[in-house]
Amino acid sequence: MKNWLILHVHVFLSALRKFFSTPLSSLFNILVIGIALSLPAGMYVMLKNIQNLAEQKIASPQISLFLSMDTSKDDITRIDRQLKQHAAVGQARFVPREQALEQLKQTTGLEDVIGGLEHNPLPDAYIVHPKISDASALKTLKHELQRWPKIEHVQLDLDWVQKLEAILKFGLMAILILSMLLGFALVAVTFNTIRLQILTQREEIEVSRLIGATSAFIRRPFLYFGLLQGLLGGAAAWFIISISLYMLNSNLSQLTDLYSANFTLHLPSTEDQLALLLLSACLGWMGAWLSVSQHLWKIEPR
Amino acid sequence: MIQFSNVCKRYPGGIDVLKNISFTIGEAEMVFLSGHSGAGKSTLLKLIAAIERPSSGSILVNGQNISLIKDGALPFLRRNFGLIFQDHKLLYDRSIFENVVLPLKICDFDHRESAKRVRAALDKVGLLNREKANPIALSGGEQQRLCIARAIVNRPSILLADEPTGNLDTEYSGEIMKIFRSFHQVGVTLVISTHDEGMLGQFNGRVLALKNGELHP
Structure with a gap:
């Protein structure tokens, strides 16, 4: 086990050495990979930022609860408590029927008509701001509230949520397609790098075969190299995104100041960054594996 | 056999x-x-x-x-087997030591033990004091001896x-x-x-x- 570990560390270190023994071509390789990955990853970061902005600042979904006309004070206290305890409810504001009528008078200018009414036709109501923003979860919440006693009608305005979701879905799909295409590019770049390496190391491979090296032993350094190149390419992509966001943010602040708003672009979460590195390392490994399985068997000792 | x-x-x-x-x-x-x-x-x-x-x-x-x-x-x-070739099949991108240690690396041999064995093999063929040199610097006869050292290092x-x-x-x-x-x-x-x-x-x-x-x- 210890020998096995030492072996792998050695192979990794020699891959690292090989990588830095041709610094310029290695640099260009990771730049190509980095740029290819930074396009979809950068678009994803932008999309996430837009999503955040839309959910937090532009509008949040609102649910109106209209109570029955015969609701008692006790019922209202109960509903109040239930709403406050509910996990999905962020804020709930009670609007008494008198206040609602008053507002109606002021906003519509129908004072005379309303004044002529014998009694207040409006019910007591709650304006609920949910913590969730997902359309289907909101619908579930609506149905749940509907079933509470003394609640006559629940109104949920889903229009903008659905629009936003559709736009985000569209954006995500575009990013997915782009990622797949550029992921192939990464695999292709690694495939070619490893192919060249196999050709230049033909003699070493041949000799190793002759003195009893297993295929796994011969494959290993190439796979590590592909992994390393992918990993560094991913790191380059992350670096490119960070620099771009930094530059955009300094310009963005001038823009938001004019609108007296406060908004900055945020870096992707640690999970997303790790996922990027992991994915690019995997793709590099895959490119190397394809290349090795395509080219290595052709080198047979003679 | x-x-x-x-x-x-x-x-x-x-x-x-x-x-x-x-x-x-x-x-x-x-x-x-x-x-x-x-x-x-x-x-x-x-x-x-x-x-x-x-x-x-x-x-x-x-x-x-x-x-x-x-x-x-x-x-x-x-x-x-220890294989000895007429054309030596040495690797010229690494030192004499690295050439001889290759069969041991392939067998996943202990690191320190393999250094001892490599030196013993080089000693046997009279190349012990040249372990850091590149095989390209050796004469034809010395290259053949190096090839022998590589063939015997894992005691076939x-x-x-x-x-x-x-x-x-x-x-x-x-x-x-x-x-x-x-x-x-x-x-x-x-x-x-x-x-x-x-x-x-x-x-x-x-x-x-x-x-x-x-x-x-």
Whole structure:
């Protein structure tokens, strides 16, 4: 086990050495990979930022609860408590029927008509701001509230949520397609790098075969190299995104100041960054594996 | 230890390089393969190391039928052999030490132990003080000795040498043969091919004479 570990560390270190023994071509390789990955990853970061902005600042979904006309004070206290305890409810504001009528008078200018009414036709109501923003979860919440006693009608305005979701879905799909295409590019770049390496190391491979090296032993350094190149390419992509966001943010602040708003672009979460590195390392490994399985068997000792 | 029964080898194109070869080489024996170039010496050595497969017949090495061996088991079979090539097959992108340590790395050998073994092997062929040099800096005879050091470093039970003295003058070949004789004395099985009839006279090893792909008694 210890020998096995030492072996792998050695192979990794020699891959690292090989990588830095041709610094310029290695640099260009990771730049190509980095740029290819930074396009979809950068678009994803932008999309996430837009999503955040839309959910937090532009509008949040609102649910109106209209109570029955015969609701008692006790019922209202109960509903109040239930709403406050509910996990999905962020804020709930009670609007008494008198206040609602008053507002109606002021906003519509129908004072005379309303004044002529014998009694207040409006019910007591709650304006609920949910913590969730997902359309289907909101619908579930609506149905749940509907079933509470003394609640006559629940109104949920889903229009903008659905629009936003559709736009985000569209954006995500575009990013997915782009990622797949550029992921192939990464695999292709690694495939070619490893192919060249196999050709230049033909003699070493041949000799190793002759003195009893297993295929796994011969494959290993190439796979590590592909992994390393992918990993560094991913790191380059992350670096490119960070620099771009930094530059955009300094310009963005001038823009938001004019609108007296406060908004900055945020870096992707640690999970997303790790996922990027992991994915690019995997793709590099895959490119190397394809290349090795395509080219290595052709080198047979003679 | 090595047993050939009715072995034929035909290369694509219909040329029969070996015809109906049968012989047995016992443990710790030193055997010379003689014959002109093109007689099939190299092919015969390649068949023993499973670099080539026979067209018919069977080859047993340590009781294992290597004409039936699977590709996955091939590396482990080859570790029983030390191979010495006429063209050395050294790697010129690394030091002499790195060249010799390669077979041990392949066998996943302990790091410190392998350094000891490499130095012992280099000492045996008289290259101990050159371990940091590049093989390109060595003379032809020294390169051949380096190739021998690499072949013996994992202490194989069988040494196969294809024309080890082919390109060397008599002084150098004498040195190489002296090294081989010392391995023979410690019980290593040796199969050495040569076209140098003069050399055979100096040793009392058995000679397998090949002529046009056939064994002549």
